[in-house]
Amino acid sequence: EPEVTQTPSHQVTQMGQEVILRCVPISNHLYFYWYRQILGQKVEFLVSFYNNEISEKSEIFDDQFSVERPDGSNFTLKIRSTKLEDSAMYFCASRAGTGPYEQYFGPGTRLTVT
């Protein structure tokens, strides 16, 4: 069964550093998403991406965040200057674009900012 994959599984970085989180969505999917989940809290939407551009972003997705689809398979989330409060699980998700509005999640990257 096709899956969303994410790398790395765990990233430790120092405050102020840039990080790039990587995702490979399911191959025939057209819509891509990033969510985050701070420990003990709910899953929160960050951004959606379709047809090589952002289609929606939340208030969390400020200027320090950016997304890119650099090639036909990868989808990345960059955090330019990490803060302590960016520590969270970051999940990538994708959906087909036709049929039911079902999003499938990758295993996540745990980001720890020290």
Next chain:
Amino acid sequence: RKEVEQDPGPFNVPEGATVAFNCTYSNSASQSFFWYRQDCRKEPKLLMSVYSSGNEDGRFTAQLNRASQYISLLIRDSKLSDSATYLCAVHSGGGADGLTFGKGTHLIIQP
């Protein structure tokens, strides 16, 4: 972004019992509804979509009540492996693309 509310639990239920929990949503224009299962420190896994007429998948039944703005999940003949956090997710539509999640209901099945 509108809210989705769930009873956090935990629901402690003996193996073999039936358990049900609800989720309420505030945006009456919401279009699509889902139940996800999340194990500790893992990703949300899609359990089932919730259709207007209600739908069943094995031991799991989902219902939608648009008038009262809630969805429900019923688990029959619960198994130890059903222990997890169950997340309700709503797609509001109207140009919004992301899902809005509830905080989840923690279910513990006891032997």
